[in-house]
Amino acid sequence: MKIILINRYLYPDESATSRMTSSLASALAARGFDVVGLASRDVHNDPQRRLPADDRVGDLAIHRLATSRFGRSRLWGRAIDYLSFHVSAALWTLLHARRGDVCVVCTDPPMLSVTLALPLRLKGARMVNWLHDLFPEVALELGVPGTGRFGSIALRLRDWSLARAERNVAPIEAMTRLLGRRGIPARTLATIRHWADGDGIRPVRREDNALRRDWDLTDKFVVGYSGNFGRAHEFDTILAAAERLKDRPDIRFLFIGNGHKRATVERWIRDHGLDNVVFRPFQPRERLAESLGAADAHLVSLLPSLESCIIPSKFYGILAAGRPTLFVGDLDGEVARAVAHGDCGHAVAIGDAEGLARHILALREAPATCDRMAANARRLFEAEYTEARGCTEWIGLMDSLLPRPAANADPGRIAEPRLARERKAS
Structure with missing residues (x-):
């Protein structure tokens, strides 16, 4: 049984969700879990760069999906890129997920929990949603073109997928409370605050x-x-x-x-x-x-x-x-x-x-x-906001869902800077 972390960007990409997800993936792998990262082959701020389909950084295996590459400059192009990631992630899940696996689904691209809910159910895998933000609420509030007409449908679909998840992890209590008001079962809700890399980012005089x-x-x-x-x-x-x-x-x-x-x-x-x-x-x-x-x-x-x-x-x-x-x-x-x-x-x-x-x-x-x-x-x-604190809370959550071989567990703290060091050494 393994943990699959799905986010459109992963290491070495430097976007905020990539840093968070890569940090967690590294920590879980170092603690003895079998971890696979699933991402696109793109780098969010470098459209010319293309990452390899398969990679390994230390204990972490990363598989990068083939997707369209219209870019972020136009909404229609971004929508197609989102859709292609949804399709590729669903197909990969159907082919590679196994009964008992835990799939941590992030919110980039939006609505990914909706697309993956049925494939994961069919394969007997469990879904944990990591809600870095809430869609479609954000798009509706900002008046993003094309969201108004389908907003209520998207909300119902999103809530349907969250209600069927094993856990829904929010970074702040206000988001957790909002999900509770929308009828998401309390037993699925958890709050784990985000963090930053306190070793790589230190005060400089x-x-x-x-x-x-x-x-x-x-x-x-x-x-x-x-x-x-x-x-x-x-x-x-x-x-x-x-x-x-x-x-x-x-x-x-x-x-x-x-x-x-x-x-x-x-x-x-x-x-x-x-x-x-x-x-x-x-x-x-x-x-x-x-x-x-x-x-x-x-x-x-x-x-x-x-x-x-x-x-x-x-x-x-x-x-x-x-x-x-x-x-x-x-x-x-x-x-x-x-x-x-x-x-x-x-x-x-x-x-x-x-x-x-x-x-x-x-x-x-x-x-x-x-x-x-x-x-x-x-x-x-x-x-209150160190990687050690956040990753430890996530490890506790994964321990409650998935056994890990104690012999492989590294008791030390592992976070994103370790990814970079191991990549340079390989």
Whole structure:
């Protein structure tokens, strides 16, 4: 009997869900479980790169499915890529899943639990859904074209598949409660918080940060945004705060990443003549600590209507890097409460650009306060959001579902950095 983890991207891809799923797969394999990772052959931010169909990294076997490659730039192309992954995953499951196997199904691509529910039932395998976000709620709330007409049908199908799963694992209690209100059986629901790589992402002193020097930021107070410029994130408040601070030559906004809204953000900055904003591309994993450490404080935003459906994964990396968080969104949401609990930043409501600018200025003018919040951020990470904590909870869940040969179990902590080390050594 084996564990099959299915996500559209896996190592060496660097997307958020890939890092999480790859980390868990490595930990489970190292603890003696027979683990197979199932993914596409693509890299999310490198459309020219094609990964091999079969691979092995340490104890982890990875099989990559053949899918279409229209890319992420158009919704129709993305939909076809999603569909082709659904079909390939269903066929692979019918051919390779066995009675008693546990299949951990992620939410990239959306609705995968619906497609795999019957094939897994036919093969006698058990489904565990890892809900990184909730579809179709997110698409309906964002008004994604084509979802409105089929939204109620998609909701019923999604709920049907979750109700038939062995477990449904959410990253936050708000999502777990929402699923309970939708009638998903309580016996199937569990909450295991996300995490970040606390070994690969550690605090880097400003004076030791090569990226700050390379990007001419050594004498600036840097406000960072790192990650996806997605539909679920709010930028108007951030941009309005940047405009309010445009006459402060000692403050820079550093935007790292890509996504649906990046072109709109860049256009707004050009139209308003701002020269206090710097754009940089995603940085490789080996420079992630420096990349996150290049900012003195980090921005995180989330539309309040999506609080129960999404958790911004960048937040955990910010905590690991030991930097304060400036959150824009629901003041009673998951990130806002964590920031208040850990005393590691500030939260403002959407539209409160004046408040955001005021908090930035306060941190700029009070370096000791900024440093204290930075230390608190790392302290909160080590207390509540480490890989060891998250993977241990998942291992406990798998232990309750699937026996593993004790002789093969490695009692040490295994997480994604081990994947990279073993890959280089092979």
